[in-house]
Amino acid sequence: MESTGLFAPRGSTSQVEEGLALSPKFDRDGLLTCVATDGSTGEVLMVAHMNAEALTKTIETGEAWYFSRSRQQLWRKGATSGHLQRVIEMRIDCDQDAVWIKVEQTGAGACHTGRRSCFYRAVPLGAPATRNVTLAFRDADKSFDPQAVYGAAPKPG
């Protein structure tokens, strides 16, 4: 997919970090990490992955496209649920192996479990390393019924 012309070859460290050419560093599976945050609240909605095609489609359309590792296919966010993500801004990090998108999350939520965000459980800090950690729900109310939205469709992700 690099042949679409959007991406420049990887240059020196200085070129990658201080330059203005988009030259993403895909991992050995051909993926970048993508963090999606809510453009108004700053909340992290989800962490997912993009291959070259998903990145290209996101840039071209201004809507979030990912690559589903579990289903091994291109995934237009919201294709099943209708919960599309309109990208307000996309940024890339210093070594160009991760992108951050600020999105307008349409519909009830980003998480296939029915929550607005995938990060609905807190990990307590200060626990001694001698026993299992017990998570605590945070902002975990379901904003939609995943069964009604996804039905028997394969879940995203």
Add this chain to the structure above:
Amino acid sequence: MESTGLFAPRGSTSQVEEGLALSPKFDRDGLLTCVATDGSTGEVLMVAHMNAEALTKTIETGEAWYFSRSRQQLWRKGATSGHLQRVIEMRIDCDQDAVWIKVEQTGAGACHTGRRSCFYRAVPLGAPATRNVTLAFRDADKSFDPQAVYGAAPKPG
């Protein structure tokens, strides 16, 4: 490192997604993805990785520890620069393969290039897929001099 006792074995999908046991899904390299955001501004500061030991140390100490893929070693954030990250809250996502930490970033910044955040370049949207994309600097002023802070030390990451 799973033998520290902090982590429960992976159960069913329902247990992993709806339960309160911390049972992280490390990838084939033994890593989780970690997103660090600024606890006051919501800005994404960096995306990095944690192995079981880094996750354990972060939970125990309330300071961010990562695993450097480039150096293949445990990495206490700020060990070289003094720019520690105090963890205000840690969350884990639905399938427990990513964590989000809200941090108080001490010192001048999180990025080894001298910026507060690693995400100092925007990717323009709507570009046709026929030519290279040109990034645009955003919030890219350097808040510290990386040469003065890191000198000849191996850079983090």
